[in-house]
Every structure is written in C-alpha cells, then in structure tokens.
Amino acid sequence: xxxxxxxxxxxxxxxxxxxxxxxxxxxxxxxxxxxxxxxxxxxxxxxxxxxxxxxxxxxxxxxxxxxxxxxxxxxxxxxxxxxxxxxxxxxxxxxxxxxxxxxxxxxxxxxxxxxxxxxxxxxxxxxxxxxxxxxxxxxxxxxxxxxxxxxxxxxxxxxxxxxxxxxxxxxxxxxxxxxxxxxxxxxxxxxxxxxxxxxxxxxxxxxxxxxxxxxxxxxxxxxxxxxxxxxxxxxxx
Numbered sequence: 001x002x003x004x005x006x007x008x009x010x011x012x013x014x015x016x017x018x019x020x021x022x023x024x025x026x027x028x029x030x031x032x033x034x035x036x037x038x039x040x041x042x043x044x045x046x047x048x049x050x051x052x053x054x055x056x057x058x059x060x061x062x063x064x065x066x067x068x069x070x071x072x073x074x075x076x077x078x079x080x081x082x083x084x085x086x087x088x089x090x091x092x093x094x095x096x097x098x099x100x101x102x103x104x105x106x107x108x109x110x111x112x113x114x115x116x117x118x119x120x121x122x123x124x125x126x127x128x129x130x131x132x133x134x135x136x137x138x139x140x141x142x143x144x145x146x147x148x149x150x151x152x153x154x155x156x157x158x159x160x161x162x163x164x165x166x167x168x169x170x171x172x173x174x175x176x177x178x179x180x181x182x183x184x185x186x187x188x189x190x191x192x193x194x195x196x197x198x199x200x201x202x203x204x205x206x207x208x209x210x211x212x213x214x215x216x217x218x219x220x221x222x223x224x225x226x227x228x229x230x231x232x233x234x235x236x237x
Contacts, residue, residue: 037098
C-alpha cells in the first residue's frame, strides 16, 4: 500500500496539483493533507476544491484555524497571510468544510501505527519541528511514524524507534523556493520518500503579482546553498 502526504498549500492550487500528479504516477492508494489550505496566496477556494475532488483526507492547520477565528491573528501578520481577505472570498460551504477537519489523525497500516498532524503531537496547530530541532521526546511516543508539516522544511529523522517525517510544503517551500515537496509511504517496500518537484517560480510570481506580499516573492526566489535539496529515502526496519 502507498500513502501520499502533502501539506501547507496556502491558497496555491498549483503546488497541490504538482504533488497530486506525482502521486498519480506512483499509484498511491490514499492521500493525506496535513493542513494550511489557506494563507499567503489568494486561491483558497480552488485549493480546497482540488483537495475535495481528489478525496484527500484533510487535517486543519494554524492558518485554517485563524481563518475560522480559533486562533488570533495580529495586524502585521495579516499583511502577509491575507487571512481576512481569504475569509471574505469563501462562502459557508468552504468554512464548514475546514471546520470539519481534525487537528490530528492516527492510522494503522499493516501493523504500523502512524500519526498525522500539522505541527507536533504536543501542539497540533503551532508546534514547530525543524530539521535541526531536538526530537528526543518523540522516542516516547507509541507510534512507528509521525508525519508533520508546518515549517515548510522537509526532512526524515529518527528518535529511538520512531521515524519523524516533515513533508515540507507543496506550495511555498522555505529552503529551495521553487521545489514543491511531498512524501510517500510504501508499506510493501517499507520505505518513506520525501520527493522534491521543481516548478517555475517566476511564472507563479507573475500569475499572482500584487496579490501576494513581497516576503512571499522572496521566499519563492530563495535558493538553498547547502546542496541538501533532494529526494530523501528512508528504509524502515
């Protein structure tokens, strides 16, 4: 069985589409979205429609929670996030859909316990787990694999017997700005792969122009100087 994971679409359906096309080529059996369908980009409606059409299992993220008023939003952040603008564009169907998404979900595949969450198991909406974060406490969890998003920086690490996978962002990567990120878990091959897919950032910037903040433009143009941007594969024992 193959499961696809993507996260942090942020109103950019193009990034979601790139990942979904990748999943189709790999013949995944099911797909999980780890939150943040809205924020930054203006096309939240198309993003949510795409996730719904593809029957993607969706979790709620911090930006989605801000949209619903479950988390506070300061004025300075709103300039970048565009949450209020997004709320004005969405009718009740979309708000009800987002409100139905869970903050985390546990699944079991062939005896392996898997946790899916936007931030962290301890702070589902706002917990940040970076490539260099201390992950020692994950080893105490009763799961084999934990899939997360939120930081827009993908990685695969291990704490004790627990594998932690940050799937990165489909639409606004924060390491290499023009490479979408998603992940696939293959229960048959016992592997997890984080996949990077290049896109044309200049076309995206031209498409949205003044609808996005200059910090979003800067992020899309960001280059990773470490040379670490690549597919990551972890073979499970």
